[in-house]
Amino acid sequence: MPSVSLPQIEHDFPELQFKEGEVFSWNPNSQTVYYEKLDSQEDLVQLLHEIAHAKLGHKNYQYDIQLIEMERSAWEYAVDTLAPKYGLTLSMDDDNIQDSLDSYRDWLHKRSLCPQCGAVGLQATSSSYKCINCHSEWRVNQAKSCQLKRYQIK
Ligand SMILES: [Zn+2]
Numbered sequence: 185m186p187s188v189s190l191p192q193i194e195h196d197f198p199e200l201q202f203k204e205g206e207v208f209s210w211n212p213n214s215q216t217v218y219y220e221k222l223d224s225q226e227d228l229v230q231l232l233h234e235i236a237h238a239k240l241g242h243k244n245y246q247y248d249i250q251l252i253e254m255e256r257s258a259w260e261y262a263v264d265t266l267a268p269k270y271g272l273t274l275s276m277d278d279d280n281i282q283d284s285l286d287s288y289r290d291w292l293h294k295r296s297l298c299p300q301c302g303a304v305g306l307q308a309t310s311s312s313y314k315c316i317n318c319h320s321e322w323r324v325n326q327a328k329s330c331q332l333k334r335y336q337i338k
């Protein structure tokens with residue numbers, strides 16, 4: 185069982201809303217942290233990660249690489265600042281943190297591959313990539329922060 189209760193966390197972050205949701209996520213528009221469940225220490229760690237996005241003021245991003253950067257900085261904040269507050273020992277080397285970051289990197293790599301020739305393309309706009317090899321262009325969907333793991337299981 186987690187060593188910290190949700191009421192404690194709600195008390196510590198009165199500026200944020202906490203609501204049960206389908207996945208762990210952070211909504212900057214309503215300043216709401218959604219949690220899927222809070223049954224285990226792993227769930228608590230994921231909740232701290234979402235709180236880190238909130239405390240760092242993460243909002244929408246334009247380029248995919250910015251999402252990777254937000255993910256990394258949110259984990260760093262969770263590890264360095266939030267976990268010690270709750271007596272948790274986390275490290276950036278923890279498997280679930282590395283797996284999470286890897287899933288974003290894989291996702292970024294896959295969508296950057298040219299569907300025509302397989303070369304790695306460049307992101308042209310928030311929703312399109314361009315191939316510098318064959319000059320194809322392709323569209324991509326905006327991903328929602330922290331929901332990628334779910335789409336990665338293929
Ligand atoms: Zn190409």
Ligand SMILES: [Zn+2]
Pocket residue numbers: 233234237254255258329330
């Ligand atoms: Zn995240």
